[in-house]
Amino acid sequence: MAEQNNRRRGAQRLEPKAKVAVKRSASATSGRKPRQATALRYDSDNHWQTAKTAFSRLLTTPAATLMTVAVLAIALALPGVLYSGLKNVQQVAASWEGDPRIALYMELSVDDQQADSLSRELLLRDDLAAVELISRADGLAEFRALSGFGDVLEYLGQNPIPAVITVQPALMSNDELIELQQQLEMEPGVAEAQLDMAWVQRLNSALEVAKRVVVMLGILLATAVLLVIGNTVRVSIESRREEILIAKLVGATDSWVRRPFLYTGAWYGFLGGLCGWGLIQLALMLIDTPVRELAGLYQNSFSLLGLGLVDTTLLICFSLFLGLIGAWVAVSRYLRSIEPQ
Amino acid sequence: MIRFDNVSKCYETGHEALTNVSFALDDGEMAFLTGHSGAGKSTLMKLIMLMERPTRGQVFVGEQNLAGLDRQQIPYHRRRIGVVFQNHQLLFDRTVFDNVTLPLMICGFSPRDAGRRARAALDKVGLLSKEKMNPIALSTGEQQRVGIARAIVHKPQVLLADEPTGNLDPQLSEEIMRLFLEFNRHGTTVLIASHDMGLIQRMRVRMLSLKQGRLAADG
Numbered sequence A: 001m002a003e004q005n006n007r008r009r010g011a012q013r014l015e016p017k018a019k020v021a022v023k024r025s026a027s028a029t030s031g032r033k034p035r036q037a038t039a040l041r042y043d044s045d046n047h048w049q050t051a052k053t054a055f056s057r058l059l060t061t062p063a064a065t066l067m068t069v070a071v072l073a074i075a076l077a078l079p080g081v082l083y084s085g086l087k088n089v090q091q092v093a094a095s096w097e098g099d100p101r102i103a104l105y106m107e108l109s110v111d112d113q114q115a116d117s118l119s120r121e122l123l124l125r126d127d128l129a130a131v132e133l134i135s136r137a138d139g140l141a142e143f144r145a146l147s148g149f150g151d152v153l154e155y156l157g158q159n160p161i162p163a164v165i166t167v168q169p170a171l172m173s174n175d176e177l178i179e180l181q182q183q184l185e186m187e188p189g190v191a192e193a194q195l196d197m198a199w200v201q202r203l204n205s206a207l208e209v210a211k212r213v214v215v216m217l218g219i220l221l222a223t224a225v226l227l228v229i230g231n232t233v234r235v236s237i238e239s240r241r242e243e244i245l246i247a248k249l250v251g252a253t254d255s256w257v258r259r260p261f262l263y264t265g266a267w268y269g270f271l272g273g274l275c276g277w278g279l280i281q282l283a284l285m286l287i288d289t290p291v292r293e294l295a296g297l298y299q300n301s302f303s304l305l306g307l308g309l310v311d312t313t314l315l316i317c318f319s320l321f322l323g324l325i326g327a328w329v330a331v332s333r334y335l336r337s338i339e340p341q
Numbered sequence B: 001m002i003r004f005d006n007v008s009k010c011y012e013t014g015h016e017a018l019t020n021v022s023f024a025l026d027d028g029e030m031a032f033l034t035g036h037s038g039a040g041k042s043t044l045m046k047l048i049m050l051m052e053r054p055t056r057g058q059v060f061v062g063e064q065n066l067a068g069l070d071r072q073q074i075p076y077h078r079r080r081i082g083v084v085f086q087n088h089q090l091l092f093d094r095t096v097f098d099n100v101t102l103p104l105m106i107c108g109f110s111p112r113d114a115g116r117r118a119r120a121a122l123d124k125v126g127l128l129s130k131e132k133m134n135p136i137a138l139s140t141g142e143q144q145r146v147g148i149a150r151a152i153v154h155k156p157q158v159l160l161a162d163e164p165t166g167n168l169d170p171q172l173s174e175e176i177m178r179l180f181l182e183f184n185r186h187g188t189t190v191l192i193a194s195h196d197m198g199l200i201q202r203m204r205v206r207m208l209s210l211k212q213g214r215l216a217a218d219g
């Protein structure tokens, strides 16, 4: 209380001549030019407001924003296109993989009747879904028709084509298929049992390699997206350096400083993801017609798969997430750099 | 309210800016901090703001030992303090009004509430009519008063001013000092760094004098 009185007395001792109107000096205002064009109200506590402000900040530099978004879109679209291409090939491969066949080439000594009785026997087996016999006569006729070497066969005098039984196994695993093939090879009269699956396996392992390449490329380009967004946010932090320093001095928390930049990063991620999706759809549309024609040649009713709702959502969420991370890292680094010691 | 216990501050350069400084400023007290340029006035202010940490000794603000505050607590500590800088440090990309509401937005006031308080603060420094202007269009004295409005808008317990009249003519300086006295009369603890001895002596307020980082006089 005594303290308070002291102060009061001190204040009263102030001379009245201090009551002077503040003169406005014109010279003080002529130095710098106000940057009214870029003036934006600072971000309030309200998240939606902050998001809108961050968006309108992006719009103040439309060319730079567009360029960044384009880079992000391309970086996201490249693995995206490869991924959907892979998905389509897998879809085709899966439809073939469904019915592997085993071709049983009979000994030449086995005549059509013996082959026929073997095929009837095989029909009774539970692990075979279908059995088809191509008799020696049929085989010869087919060969004659397809090869045009009919006359040569006339001179041979004897039919060189063995009977072939094609079996379609019931659904089973690869190991079981190989076991079945070996079993069938043991059947009397069978010269060779050929599992018509080797190429499917080759395709599958090729797809596996392709998948890894796409994943690797995806990781590399995701890192690029992260770096591009991080760097873009860093530039926008630099341009608001003064504001951040003042905000920190009047008691802004790190998260308060961080928030608008997180929205900036999220916007970049979102817009990049959206445009990336657009690029992917465009690329698929462009290759759709040639693919259809190609499929038509193989009498295959094949239709190109787009990204689909789930993959689209994933793509956009992922790139938004990358934007958040990139911005987070950029702001955190900056905040640490302005911290004393 | 503010207490220094044998505080020394040595910068990384090896320069000892403060040596064994001890003093206490009571709640609601006002004092001037004087000393030649480079005496350590700004350093002392920075220690109170936790912009720097003391090398030795302890600083207390309102019974809180600042050594006990970690990074996350610093913002909340700073919200109890209002600061006026030597070079006003206003943002020229927004209006006077938006400059003054900044601390309130940071503290999480609603825009309506913040607006009301900012206008009250601007009224106190006599600049209510200029709230919509860009601070660049104001005179130096007016800019300094905007800085003061921003420092007091959230009703801090402590008001620090580092050379607030540094580049103002004597009349404007006195006007500014009167404002500080006014705030002090309403119960705010005020510490003002200044080397304007003529002005300070007329004020007859407690004076802490620094000389090469040591407290040379108190009274």
Ligand SMILES: Nc1ncnc2c1ncn2[C@@H]1O[C@H](COP(=O)(O)OP(=O)(O)O)[C@@H](O)[C@H]1O
Residues within 6 Å of the ligand: B011, B012, B013, B015, B016, B017, B035, B036, B037, B038, B039, B040, B041, B042, B043, B044
């Ligand atoms: N960040 C810093 N790093 C190194 N030395 C500093 C730093 N800040 C101030 N100093 C030195 O500390 C001394 C006191 O500085 P300061 O507190 O700014 O004095 P004043 O405000 O009284 O003029 C000066 O010699 C100055 O050069």
Ligand SMILES: [Mg+2]
Residues within 6 Å of the ligand: B041, B042, B043, B162, B163
């Ligand atoms: Mg100084």
